[in-house]
Amino acid sequence: MTNPLFQKDIISVSEFTKEHIELILKTARELKAHPRNDLLKDRLIGVTFFEGSTRTRLSFETAIHRLGGQVIGFPDAANTSLGKKGETLMDSIRIITSYTDALVIRHNREGAARLAADISPVPVINAGDGANQHPSQTMLDLFSIYETQGRLDHIKIAFVGDLKYGRTVHSLAEALSLYNAEIMLVAPDSLAMPQYILDILDERGIKYSFHSTLEEVIPEVDILYMTRVQKERFDETEYQNLRSKFILTSSMLDGARENMKILHPLPRIDEITTDVDSNPHAYYFKQAANGVFAREAILALVMNKEI
Amino acid sequence: MSENKAKETGVSKDKLMVEAIADGTVIDHIAPGQAINILRMFKFLSKDNELTVGFNLHSGQLGKKDLIKIANVTFSPSQTEQLAILAPNATINEIKDYKVIDKYNLRLPRETVGDFSCPNSNCITHIEKGATPRFLIRTDKNGTVMMRCHYCEREFTRDTVLKYNGLESKD
Numbered sequence: 182m183t184n185p186l187f188q189k190d191i192i193s194v195s196e197f198t199k200e201h202i203e204l205i206l207k208t209a210r211e212l213k214a215h216p217r218n219d220l221l222k223d224r225l226i227g228v229t230f231f232e233g234s235t236r237t238r239l240s241f242e243t244a245i246h247r248l249g250g251q252v253i254g255f256p257d258a259a260n261t262s263l264g265k266k267g268e269t270l271m272d273s274i275r276i277i278t279s280y281t282d283a284l285v286i287r288h289n290r291e292g293a294a295r296l297a298a299d300i301s302p303v304p305v306i307n308a309g310d311g312a313n314q315h316p317s318q319t320m321l322d323l324f325s326i327y328e329t330q331g332r333l334d335h336i337k338i339a340f341v342g343d344l345k346y347g348r349t350v351h352s353l354a355e356a357l358s359l360y361n362a363e364i365m366l367v368a369p370d371s372l373a374m375p376q377y378i379l380d381i382l383d384e385r386g387i388k389y390s391f392h393s394t395l396e397e398v399i400p401e402v403d404i405l406y407m408t409r410v411q412k413e414r415f416d417e418t419e420y421q422n423l424r425s426k427f428i429l430t431s432s433m434l435d436g437a438r439e440n441m442k443i444l445h446p447l448p449r450i451d452e453i454t455t456d457v458d459s460n461p462h463a464y465y466f467k468q469a470a471n472g473v474f475a476r477e478a479i480l481a482l483v484m485n486k487e488i
Numbered sequence: 489m490s491e492n493k494a495k496e497t498g499v500s501k502d503k504l505m506v507e508a509i510a511d512g513t514v515i516d517h518i519a520p521g522q523a524i525n526i527l528r529m530f531k532f533l534s535k536d537n538e539l540t541v542g543f544n545l546h547s548g549q550l551g552k553k554d555l556i557k558i559a560n561v562t563f564s565p566s567q568t569e570q571l572a573i574l575a576p577n578a579t580i581n582e583i584k585d586y587k588v589i590d591k592y593n594l595r596l597p598r599e600t601v602g603d604f605s606c607p608n609s610n611c612i613t614h615i616e617k618g619a620t621p622r623f624l625i626r627t628d629k630n631g632t633v634m635m636r637c638h639y640c641e642r643e644f645t646r647d648t649v650l651k652y653n654g655l656e657s658k659d
Contacts, residue, residue: 193641195641269616269617269618270612270615270616271616271618271619288612289610290610290611290612290614290615290640291608291610291611291612291639291640291641291642292606292611292612292613292619292637292638292639292640292641293612293639295612295638295639295640295641296612296616296619296639310612310640311610311640312610313640313641313642314641377643380628384629
């Protein structure tokens with residue numbers, strides 16, 4: 182039977198059903214346990230990063246190589262015709278997709294991946310479009326939650342830090358709302374979760390609550406999802422004040438549940454101190470490693486009728 | 489025109505405050521103040537067609553209403569959809585030989601293509617000329633009309649989109 186993601190564009194988490202999510206996670210688990218180097222054999226994948234992102238690009242390229250595929254592309258737009266000669270994105274996409282079997286695209290403008298998908302004859306995978314969507318990140322987050330908790334249903338999760346601009350948080354909250362999550366939000370007022378995400382949670386009957394300190398939520402949750410509060414958004418005094426509320430140290434984890442794991446989309450700056458890295462609750466580096474398996478699963482499903 | 493003539497033509501007496509048109513369209517039951525936005529959106533003022541506009545006319549339904557009569561213009565289905573976003577409660581009367589040959593209420597479209605720019609300044613549609621702005625339209629549980637950009641996926645209230653495009657909603 183043809184899998185439902187075969188030859189489909191992967192642009193937005195909001196288009197995923199539970200069936201899609203579970204298929205991707207199941208495939209990621211299988212590929213982690215039993216690597217396959219034939220699923221992209223004789224396939225050429227365009228990895229086009231119009232905006233630089235080292236970890237995401239290397240993770241996609243690793244996934245393609247491990248599945249036996251080949252890569253063409255560029256790590257940023259500076260040396261492309263688009264960057265240097267003013268070629269339009271649409272023309273660039275038309276040319277690149279005439280060479281490749283699929284396209285991975287990252288762009289700093291929201292909607293760039295959808296535009297690419299609308300004109301591309303081959304499947305397009307969104308590797309991040311501005312502040313909008315980054316579906317493979319959401320899949321690796323869900324994969325890490327499943328791996329550490331053994332389930333996705335009824336997860337109690339706290340999102341901490343920049344909940345306003347953090348697209349990973351928006352997409353993960355939306356995806357977890359399909360699984361009756363209970364969500365705790367820890368953010369300064371100026372970086373609070375946008376109303377449109379809260380509306381989605383309301384529509385789906387998801388419980389959520391607002392908190393002002395990390396200490397309030399640490400003993401309560403299965404997953405502590407940290408994000409970076411960007412220093413440049415605050416003046417120095419305000420930022421120093423926030424540091425005390427939104428920086429996680431190892432000593433704060435004493436009352437945490439045994440199963441609790443700390444996730445972070447990375448890069449981490451100083452919101453998680455390095456003494457947490459060796460704490461058994463820390464999972465963010467393994468989470469990043471899981472990115473390869475989640476991306477392998479997406480690519481394998483998009484490019485193969487059956488696996 | 490006499491009252492009898494009005495009956496013959498299907499145009500009621502309270503609509504005779506302005507001169508009747510032989511052929512064209514009467515947009516009735518426009519929320520007060522909105523007619524000017526319709527003129528702006530469809531660029532009616534830059535056309536040569538005979539045009540009559542009424543502001544703040546008496547209306548049984550709305551209390552007050554605006555009204556536009558434009559000669560020799562009929563609305564295509566896509567124009568009707570555009571119009572419905574500005575004036576969702578308006579009524580269209582198509583006139584031929586002074587008679588109303590078609591009359592219908594507007595209905596919000598599910599999608600609008602190429603009519604409005606996206607208020608998100610970082611949306612790809614602002615830098616790619618070939619990307620025609622598109623919005624999916626829905627009414628939320630509070631009755632607010634919401635417009636979601638096909639590309640950047642941001643959802644805005646209709647009022648935000650209209651305001652961003654130099655128009656104003658009065659409904």
